[in-house]
Amino acid sequence: MSVGEEVRAEQTRSQQSLGTTAARNLATTTKSVPQMQEISSRWLLRMLPWVDVQGGTYRVNRRLTYTVGDGRITFVKTGDSVEVIPAELGELPALRAFEDEEVLSELAQRCRQREIGAGQVIASFGNQAHEVYLLAHGRVEKIGTGPYGDDQILGFLADGAYFGEQSLLDPDAIWEYTARAVTACTVLILTRHDFEQVAERADTLRAHLQQQRSIPSQRTNKFGEKAVELAAGHSGEPDIPHTFVDYEARPREYELSIAQTVLRIHSRVADLYNQPMNQTEQQLRLTVEALKERQEHELINSREFGLLHNCEYDQRLQPHDGVPSPDDMDELLSRRRGTKLFLAHPRAIAAFGRELNKRGLVPETVDMGGNRIPTWRGVPIFPCNKIPVTEARTSSIIALRTGEEDQGVIGLRASGIPDEIEPSLSVRFMGINEQAVINYLVTAYFSAAVLVPDALGVLENVEVGRWR
DSSP: OOHHHHHHHHHHHHOOSOOHHHHHTTSOOOOOOOOOTTOOOOHHHHHSOEEEOSTTEEEEOOBOBSOOSOSOOOEEEETTEEEEOGGGGGGSGGGTTOOOHHHHHHHHHTOEEEEEOTTOEEEOTTSBOOEEEEEEESOEEEEEEOTTSSEEEEEEEOTTOEEOGGGGTOTTOBOSSEEEESSOEEEEEEEHHHHHHHHHHOHHHHHHHHHHHHGGGSOBOTTSBBOOOOOOSOOSSOOOOOOOOOBOSSOEEEEOEEEEEEEEEEHHHHHHSOSSSOHHHHHHHHHHHHHHHHHHHHHHHOTTTOTTTSSOGGGEEOOSBSBOOHHHHHHHHHTSSSOOEEEEOHHHHHHHHHHHHHTTOOOOEEEETTEEEEEETTEEEEEOTTSOOOTTSEEEEEEEOBOTTTTOEEEEEOTTOTTEEETTEEEEEEEEOTTSEEEEEEEEEEEEEESSGGGEEEEEEEESSOOO
């Protein structure tokens, strides 16, 4: 007898009762339903007001405005060389709605690259402006004179911004502030001289500039909308102005986006292994959870309708010291009325908490469905892990006003679709193939719309990794 056989024989002689391994074959185990780590709180889907869309499209009608574009310019980087995408020059006020690709390409080629060191003054207050700067990378602060004669920071500019654009249309333009690099910056410079040289040879550009110069004569309110002429405080019988409210001729339309997958279950599994848990139901439950996670990701990150990409430039703020401070959050709140909620990555919330600790502040909390949610100025700060954190350990904090009645941000869906299991989410039986596999088509329709620009604000490039 071998050594192993002797050991097994000894174990058999010493065993006094049935072993657990054998007994488990005759027992019904207590088990959980299948678990899934990907499931998150999905506060955006829960807090966003949803509007049913007929015909798959939602049109946002607004008053006529003379300010268009998102205000951000996109660049292409090849090694150390940076070039501006020609069509992106249309973000400059002087070139908005200009579509001659050949002329835009020539202007893009005339933009020359310059590296600027941290602390260097790019433009000084009161000097004549002869060039427009396109900020490819870095951070620039705008410094002006305060009401008591001291220097005052007017704001910050980051990747994709531009400044000095008034020089292209006004030969007598001057710098109304001092621009200084906070970090090392890469800029592209288009001079007025180069711009005029191209305009001299391009009839389309000359005609466009003549039209653009007539736009400032239009009376607008502070939001760029065509003004409504009114009279107030008069007496007697003066002529009362005539007016009307003009609308955008081509309002934006949001088409419902789609997320789909085909769930496949073998008929043998569905027939024989359905006790004590229904295999089809569990497979479907986990698939729907994954679909909802992707839905929230798209609502945050989609270039077509995502919140991060559809925020207007003047509603994008930069933190004063890199970290998300209470002062930055106050500035974000001040840009809109009736902010209903903040969305931030959990790491950004932790970074904001560290800044509160440094100042000895304790944020209030509010109960939301049994969860204690921190607030700032009474506005809840909801965690959202779909907001990206970059390799440089920076993220964004989103502020929202929500609802149709408040001209806020709304979610779009299509209720009542065939085979619906939840509003705008359906599961359709697609039949059984020759391999005896059952197929189900799982579909979700959704989108989001920003009714007016100030309903959405973003505090960009906040540091989440600073601990000092």
